[in-house]
Amino acid sequence: MITVRTVERPPRDLAVQVFLLEVVKGLGVTYRHFFVNLWRHLLGLAGGRPAGSPPAAAWGGSPRGRASRPPSGRALAARGAVTVQYPEEPAVLGRRARTRHRLLKRPDGAPRCTSCLLCETVCPARCIRITAEDSPDPGIEKRARTFEIDMGLCVFCGHCVEACPVDAIRMDTGDMELPALHRREMIWDMKALMEDS
Amino acid sequence: MARITLNGRPIETADGALMIDVAKEAGIHIPHYCYHPALGNPGNCRMCLVEVQGAPKLQPACRLKAVDGMVVRTDSPAVQAAQAGALELHLVNHPLDCPVCDQSGECGLQDYYMTIGRYKSGVAEDKRHMAKRKPIGPHVMLDQERCLWCTRCTRFLANVVKTAELGIFGRGHGQVVDLAPGKVLDNPYSGNVVDICPVGALTDRDFRYKVRAWYLESVDSVCPGCSRGCGVQVHTSTKRPWHNEGRRVARLKPRYNPEVNGHWICDEGRYSYKTLDQDRLGKVLRLRPAPAGLSAVGTELSWDAAWKEIAGRAGELMADKGAGGLAVIASGALSNEDWRSFKKLFVDSWKVVQFLFAPEPDQVGPEDSLLRRKEKVPNLKGGEALGFGTEFRSMSWDALARSIEAGRIWGLYVVDRDVAGVWGPAAAGLLGRLDFVVFQGPFKGGTGDLAHYRLPSTAYVEEEGSFTNFEGRLQRYAKALAPLGAALPDWEIFEGILARHRAGKGEAL
Numbered sequence: 170m171i172t173v174r175t176v177e178r179p180p181r182d183l184a185v186q187v188f189l190l191e192v193v194k195g196l197g198v199t200y201r202h203f204f205v206n207l208w209r210h211l212l213g214l215a216g217g218r219p220a221g222s223p224p225a226a227a228w229g230g231s232p233r234g235r236a237s238r239p240p241s242g243r244a245l246a247a248r249g250a251v252t253v254q255y256p257e258e259p260a261v262l263g264r265r266a267r268t269r270h271r272l273l274k275r276p277d278g279a280p281r282c283t284s285c286l287l288c289e290t291v292c293p294a295r296c297i298r299i300t301a302e303d304s305p306d307p308g309i310e311k312r313a314r315t316f317e318i319d320m321g322l323c324v325f326c327g328h329c330v331e332a333c334p335v336d337a338i339r340m341d342t343g344d345m346e347l348p349a350l351h352r353r354e355m356i357w358d359m360k361a362l363m364e365d366s
Numbered sequence: 367m368a369r370i371t372l373n374g375r376p377i378e379t380a381d382g383a384l385m386i387d388v389a390k391e392a393g394i395h396i397p398h399y400c401y402h403p404a405l406g407n408p409g410n411c412r413m414c415l416v417e418v419q420g421a422p423k424l425q426p427a428c429r430l431k432a433v434d435g436m437v438v439r440t441d442s443p444a445v446q447a448a449q450a451g452a453l454e455l456h457l458v459n460h461p462l463d464c465p466v467c468d469q470s471g472e473c474g475l476q477d478y479y480m481t482i483g484r485y486k487s488g489v490a491e492d493k494r495h496m497a498k499r500k501p502i503g504p505h506v507m508l509d510q511e512r513c514l515w516c517t518r519c520t521r522f523l524a525n526v527v528k529t530a531e532l533g534i535f536g537r538g539h540g541q542v543v544d545l546a547p548g549k550v551l552d553n554p555y556s557g558n559v560v561d562i563c564p565v566g567a568l569t570d571r572d573f574r575y576k577v578r579a580w581y582l583e584s585v586d587s588v589c590p591g592c593s594r595g596c597g598v599q600v601h602t603s604t605k606r607p608w609h610n611e612g613r614r615v616a617r618l619k620p621r622y623n624p625e626v627n628g629h630w631i632c633d634e635g636r637y638s639y640k641t642l643d644q645d646r647l648g649k650v651l652r653l654r655p656a657p658a659g660l661s662a663v664g665t666e667l668s669w670d671a672a673w674k675e676i677a678g679r680a681g682e683l684m685a686d687k688g689a690g691g692l693a694v695i696a697s698g699a700l701s702n703e704d705w706r707s708f709k710k711l712f713v714d715s716w717k718v719v720q721f722l723f724a725p726e727p728d729q730v731g732p733e734d735s736l737l738r739r740k741e742k743v744p745n746l747k748g749g750e751a752l753g754f755g756t757e758f759r760s761m762s763w764d765a766l767a768r769s770i771e772a773g774r775i776w777g778l779y780v781v782d783r784d785v786a787g788v789w790g791p792a793a794a795g796l797l798g799r800l801d802f803v804v805f806q807g808p809f810k811g812g813t814g815d816l817a818h819y820r821l822p823s824t825a826y827v828e829e830e831g832s833f834t835n836f837e838g839r840l841q842r843y844a845k846a847l848a849p850l851g852a853a854l855p856d857w858e859i860f861e862g863i864l865a866r867h868r869a870g871k872g873e874a875l
Contacts, residue, residue: 285465286578289606298608301575303499310498311466311575315608334465 202250209249262343267327269344270318272362273337279306280359281337284313288329288338296322297329313359320347321355370436381434385427386414389440396440397449397478399456399564400516401428404629405525411516412452413478417442424448446482453483459494460565461511469566471579475514496542502532503551505633506559506568513543513567519559526630527736529553543567554738557636558629561619572637573617576610577603585846586621588833590699590744590826591635594737595835597621598631600639600827600846614847615639615827626839632738634731639827645809647822648851653815664820669852669862676804676819677866683776683802684716691776692802693720693766695783696754697729698743700856701831702840705749707860708781713758715864720775723749724760728788739836747834763788770796777802781856782823786812806859822853829855 184190253261262268273281284301302314329338342365349355368381372392379388384407389396399411407428415424419437424444439445456475464470496510515534520543524530531549535542545551551559560570582601589596599619603610610616618639620631650672651664667675684692694712712718725741733740750756761769767789769775778785778800786793797803797816805817808825828849832842854862 283466284575285470287465290578290580298606300608303575307498310463 206249206251213249256346260345262345266343266345267325267330267340269320269342269347270323270329270338270340270357270362271342271365272316272359273339274363274366279304279309280313280316280363281335282313282316283309283335283337284311284316285334287332287334291328291332293326293328294322294324296320296324316359316362317356318362319356321349321352368432368434368436370432370434370438372438373440379432382431385416385425385430385432385438388432389416389427394440396427397474397482398428399474399514400518402518402521402562402629405518405521405562408517408521411456411514413449413456415445415448415452416440417445449478449482450485453478454485454487454489456514457483457487458489458491459511460514461493461498463512467509467512467566468569468574469512469563469579473566474564494539497544501571502545503556505557505571505637506551507571507574508543508545509567509569510542510544511567512565514565515541515543516564518562518564519543519568522559522562523551523553526558527553527555531556532559554632554634554732554734555630555736557633558620558631562629570617572640577606577616581606581609582616583846584619585827585844587827587843587846588744588841589618589631589635589638590833591632591638591742592731592733592739593698593741593744593746593836594627594739595744595833595839595841596627596631596635596737597623597841598635602827602846604847613640613643615642626835626841627737630737632736634738641809642825642827643850645811646825646850646853647808647810647814647820648853649820649822650852651820653817653820669854669859670866672819672821673859673862673866674870677863677870679802680716680777680863681867681870687776689717690719691774692716692718692779693722693761693769693775693777694718694779694781695722695766695785696749696781697723697783698725698741698746698749699729699782700745700749701826701829701833702745702748702751703831704856704860705745705752705754707857707864709752709754711860711864711867712779713753715867719758720761720766720769721754721758722761722763722766722783723754724762727763728784741836744833744835747836747838748832751834767792767796770799773799776800779804780806780813780817782807782809784811784813786816806856808853821859822851823856823859824849824853828853831855 275281284299286299289297289299296319298315298317300314301311304310304312325340327340330340347355368379368383370377370379370388372389373394375392377388377392386396386398386401387403396414396416398414400409401407401414409426409429412426414427416427416430417439418425418430427440460475464473464476467473470476494511498509498511500508500510502508517534520530520532520534523532531546531551531553532543533546535544557570559568581603584599584601587598587600589598597620599621600615601617601619602614603616604614618631618636620627620629622629650667650669652667652672652675653664680692696708700708725743725746729742730740731742732738746755754760766775778797780803785797789796793812794816803817804819804821805813806821806823808823814820826843827846830843830845832840834840
């Protein structure tokens with residue numbers, strides 16, 4: 170049930186309007202973060218606790234493989250915040266992060282996709298292009314002849330995964346580094362999408 | 367006159383009218399599979415049950431005749447329970463393979479399940495397995511598992527086409543729809559069974575897997591396949607060119623028109639869309655006709671330049687050799703609008719006297735008593751209304767060939783007619799003797815390369831206009847697609863030449 174809550178605008182008194190006080194307040198926040206983190210890092214150095222953030226690998230996360238559980242909020246806070254030096258250091262992914270798609274296979278290696286086009290229909294970015302054909306297997310009615318995803322258009326919303334009635338598409342490769350030198354190379358075909366399956 | 371109360375609304379209707387029709391007219395949809403207005407009401411699907419006050423049981427609305435004083439409810443809990451129950455039984459053996467079924471998106475089972483079903487099936491037993499994709503004819507694919515045995519297809523084939531290729535065999539759990547022994551579903555109207563099948567049991571082999579139904583856009587049109595002028599819907603798929611193998615028209619469906627074609631169209635018309643994007647002309651060209659076997663070399667012109675050149679060249683030749691030496695080949699494929707401009711240009715302005723527009727021999731085909739007509743062009747009547755066929759006679763192909771050989775003809779203006787198809791290999795020789803050949807049409811055919819000027823015109827799905835069918839019924843058709851390339855409607859091309867011709871002679875436009 171959606172309800173509407175009216176939030177009252179804070180009064181714009183003189184102190185707000187001259188900005189000066191607000192600037193000082195803002196700087197206060199920045200300095201608080203700076204000193205709290207500095208203190209934690211110093212504590213870490215002195216007490217032998219891991220200072221700053223260890224590389225993502227130590228959390229079990231990896232840019233290519235599936236990420237394991239990231240540290241809880243409290244552990245992270247006690248460690249002191251740092252910036253991950255991406256791309257020198259690998260990025261940290263949540264376990265449910267939506268990354269580059271893959272197409273799953275049947276036990277015999279054929280694509281699981283039945284080419285129902287629900288993912289193509291639901292895709293808000295219109296990045297999926299499927300054409301269908303009759304399957305040579307008499308037990309299977311329809312299969313994809315071509316299946317392309319234009320990674321340059323994809324917004325990684327995951328609707329295709331939700332829509333798929335046969336669990337043929339997943340976004341769990343952990344791969345989010347998809348640059349290419351040409352737009353055409355951003356289009357992944359069925360063969361490429363099935364490589365990780 | 368019967369005064370009945372339908373869902374609390376007083377309604378006046380004819381005595382003995384079927385309740386399902388009465389409700390439809392009143393805007394109340396009663397779910398049904400087996401009933402079809404043109405195929406009768408066997409009452410076997412049990413989806414249309416309604417509650418009648420005073421009757422001990424629910425009554426099928428497709429067999430219930432309106433009687434004065436009847437009080438009917440289509441929305442009571444008992445009716446809804448009965449419909450949900452009937453639906454559950456329909457789905458006992460239905461494979462529910464909607465994701466791969468071509469009917470998905472326009473399926474009676476899907477629709478009714480979403481509106482009135484929505485139950486969890488109480489059937490724990492395994493579903494029965496039968497033939498899943500059985501080609502039963504050149505156009506139709508049968509899936510026995512999806513069938514509900516509504517018998518619409520068997521009734522259509524037995525009562526309308528009277529060929530009875532399909533039948534229901536076995537009873538109860540063993541009931542299947544199948545071909546009668548030794549038969550193949552190959553009649554001129556076989557595609558209609560796909561339209562009347564309320565589920566995905568009969569699907570179109572041609573349309574199979576090309577586009578999902580929900581991507582299609584529909585425009586009302588008139589089939590140009592013969593002089594009947596059946597109402598059709600043009601279903602197009604243009605936003606996703608990778609679907610439908612790049613063709614823009616995905617299928618034609620019959621459009622109900624009780625005065626012309628009823629609910630049906632013939633297969634000839636239904637599958638005529640396939641060539642719409644093939645062999646099309648898109649450029650205005652001045653050609654150097656090539657020797658036999660080679661394709662012509664052309665210079666692309668703007669419409670304005672082409673119109674000026676054609677008007678100028680025809681004017682010169684007419685002044686020089688007389689208008690009697692110019693022959694015009696046209697056909698009943700022209701719309702009424704085209705015929706009007708055609709007459710303005712060729713008769714009123716150029717004073718042409720040699721016309722060829724009779725459909726023989728290349729535009730005639732098989733006819734029957736149901737829909738198909740012999741003349742395979744839609745609008746001979748429209749031409750006749752302007753005098754083509756009465757005031758102006760059509761010459762024969764032989765007479766025209768003889769005239770060309772005798773040197774009595776210096777020019778030929780061909781409007782969407784395959785001269786090379788009629789004259790065969792002799793066409794190149796005959797056209798080669800002429801000083802002035804214009805070919806205008808949507809498709810190149812064999813004649814496109816033999817002309818001096820080649821003008822692209824629109825196909826009927828790319829223009830709006832009207833046809834007059836063989837009974838004299840005027841029917842409008844709408845534009846479904848953008849023209850390909852520079853193509854213009856025929857009438858616009860005629861008007862363009864006419865305007866340049868008049869300007870050249872110093873006449874006011």
